[in-house]
Amino acid sequence: xxxxxxxxxxxxxxxxxxxxxxxxxxxxxxxxxxxxxxxxxxxxxxxxxxxxxxxxxxxxxxxxxxxx
Amino acid sequence: xxxxxxxxxxxxxxxxxxxxxxxxxxxxxxxxxxxxxxxxxxxxxxxxxxxxxxxxxxxxxxxxxxxxxxxxxxxxxxxxxxxxxxxxxxxxxxxxxxxxxxxxxxxxxxxxxxxxxxxxxxxxxxxxxxxxxxxxxxxxxxxxxxxxxxx
Numbered sequence: 001x002x003x004x005x006x007x008x009x010x011x012x013x014x015x016x017x018x019x020x021x022x023x024x025x026x027x028x029x030x031x032x033x034x035x036x037x038x039x040x041x042x043x044x045x046x047x048x049x050x051x052x053x054x055x056x057x058x059x060x061x062x063x064x065x066x067x068x
Numbered sequence: 069x070x071x072x073x074x075x076x077x078x079x080x081x082x083x084x085x086x087x088x089x090x091x092x093x094x095x096x097x098x099x100x101x102x103x104x105x106x107x108x109x110x111x112x113x114x115x116x117x118x119x120x121x122x123x124x125x126x127x128x129x130x131x132x133x134x135x136x137x138x139x140x141x142x143x144x145x146x147x148x149x150x151x152x153x154x155x156x157x158x159x160x161x162x163x164x165x166x167x168x169x170x171x172x173x174x175x176x177x178x179x180x181x182x183x184x185x186x187x188x189x190x191x192x193x194x195x196x197x198x199x200x201x202x203x204x205x206x207x208x209x210x211x212x213x214x215x216x217x218x219x
Contacts, residue, residue, distance in 0.1 A: 019217055020217055021217070024149070025145075028145060028148040028149060028152070029148075029149060029152040029153070029154070030082065030086065030149045030150075030152055030154065030155065031217075032086075032154065032211075033152050033153070033154040033155075036154060042154050042157070044153070045153050047153075048153055
């Protein structure tokens with residue numbers, strides 16, 4: 001099984017004109033956390049995924065998906 | 069670049085705490101070396117007491133960091149950032165490396181004592197410091213360099 005969490009975090013963040021720091025402040029996490037989630041290095045918890053989706057005005061399913 | 073008003077500008081914030089924690093892998097081995105020379109290189113009682121107390125303080129400080137105990141003097145925002153889920157994951161990973169090092173060093177010492185008589189103080193010092201240095205190095209590696217915006 002070689003599953004990976006895909007996301008359109010960066011794309012959506014850029015659409016909204018937010019920097020990583022601003023998104024990090026909205027979700028109360030470090031900028032490095034946002035950076036590693038965007039790069040697929042760190043898989044966020046459900047709680048953080050919900051916070052990110054809420055901050056970016058999307059549903060979790062629109063923001064994250066499983067890549068085979 | 070975004071700016072955030074800070075009424076408590078004279079206090080450390082999450083970013084400065086994270087920056088200083090990235091220095092740990094460079095600082096801790098040097099501190100332990102210096103403390104080791106103080107504890108084991110001098111026979112005077114007072115020097116040994118001071119050295120041991122200093123070593124215990126540094127070790128407990130590391131324990132504080134790895135357990136993620138709250139830093140109440142920081143704002144709620146800074147505490148949340150320092151203790152966010154990635155930071156907890158990194159601390160947990162580093163702590164498990166430290167435990168692995170503790171077991172390996174302990175096994176090595178148990179085998180070594182069959183041939184060499186180990187001094188209890190040096191054995192404890194080596195065991196605890198070995199584990200802490202491995203944990204700190206892993207922590208530093210996982211937290212290496214702050215990435216550029218959009219990197």
